[in-house]
Amino acid sequence: MMTQPDEPYYVMYDADFGLSGLAGRPGTTLPLPGNDGEGDEQVGEDARSLLESSLPDDMIRMLWLAADGERFDPVARGATVRDWLRGWSETYPAPPPKRPKTFVKYRSTMFVEPPRPVLVGEEMRDAVLAEIGAVEVDLARAVPLPDVVPVLRRAVVEAGADLGFRLLLRILKAHSVRVDKARYDRFIELSEPFEYCFAVVHDGLEVDWPPVDPARRDADWDFGFSEVAGRFAHWHDGTAHERLRDVAAADDVRQSPGSAAAVLLEDVTRLHASPLSTDTLTTLWLAASDCGLRPDRFDIDVRQWLQQIAEVCRERLREVAPEYRPDPAPVRTELADEVLRELHDVAPELASSTIQPHWQGVTGSDAARALEQVVVQVDPDLGFRLFLRVLLALWMPLTEERYARYHALGERFGLGEFHVSLVDGFIQSDL
Known part of the structure; x- marks a missing residue:
């Protein structure tokens, strides 16, 4: 089984989040001392996932630089990459678990809240690894850092499919790697059990869209x-x-x-x-x-x-x-x-x-x-x-x-x- 947040990610975030979201945002990427813990708490969770893995410092640094487009290097600012991650972990410490919701009230009637998807670690890991394999050649060609694909694979296995998938998406975006519509659709499908908002996949990703055709029925809702x-x-x-x-x-x-x-x-x-x-x-x-x-x-x-x-x-x-x-x-x-x-x-x-x-x-x-x-x-x-x-x-x-x-x-x-x-x-x- 995989660890899931107390609430779906799409409830907590309307854009990319955690370390992958941090890599996509402009401005400082240094932890803020004295932060009250409010904000993107998943940054702390992601930092702890990498710290608890056996990935060496140089691999974690490579992974971050690939996701960030080499804009910010914590080592160049005088910190080790693990000290930098510890700073984020301390800025956003692990919150106490929340009491799970059982009922929601709608028009004065109580309904049982539908169960959230159960993530099976091995299945999600294998699915993310398969997507990495499918774009391996394009990643190797676009990212100027050596061996980034093997490092990303290792991160999926050791730090989790959730973080690994978001980092894959962020690296594709940072290096303008285009994907076809069929692969984009698979990314969307894979994001649903993780409970991301669609912006995590969609925003900033270069897609080879087919020509506009009103006869296509790709919309989930009314139109x-x-x-x-x-x-x-x-x-x-x-x-x-x-x-x-x-x-x-x-x-x-x-x-x-x-x-x-x-x-x-x-x-x-x-x-x-x-x-x-x-x-x-x-x-x-x-x-x-x-x-x-x-x-x-x-x-x-x-x-x-x-x-x-x-x-x-x-x-x-x-x-x-x-x-x-x-x-x-x-x-x-x-x-x-x-x-x-x-x-x-x-x-x-x-x-x-x-x-x-x-x-x-x-x-x-x-x-x-x-x-x-x-x-x-x-x-x-x-x-x-x-x-x-x-x-x-x-x-x-x-x-x-x-x-x-x-x-x-x-x-x-x-x-x-x-x-x-x-x-x-x-x-x-x-x-």
């Missing part, structure tokens, strides 16, 4: 026009333009830069060019966005709103994917009947519901008619995604059987792992 609607459902801060820019730039960690803007542009282009009436488009937007933004309050109609969204997408694509030329993917018409079947199945419940009933709301029956037109006349994929948003806006109770059907349909559309789970908070037991 496109349905995602924009969700972002405006609870709109409290910033301008509408700022919110649109956020959505257009919200590429999933597995997506080529510009993908979020491309798929959003495709959605709004199809809607704007569709035969749907302005009233129908307005109903669709208000229903999916939980009436969070009313275009008429900004002296525009819904088609002008679609044009504004499209322009923000084009701005983003000009910035990050200037070679991209919109070419809408074929519509998945073969799934239209299945989406319509699910719409008709909940029609009685929709007919008796209203979105925002106390504030110029949209009736569920009007929303259902608008969704049906999207499915038939625009795109069943988009219609299904907006259907999920309408269910969310209505807080529609779902049976387990219905949810299972939605999940299966989402998989056939290629939706991400967590996309349909937008509405899983409303599942009611079939018992």
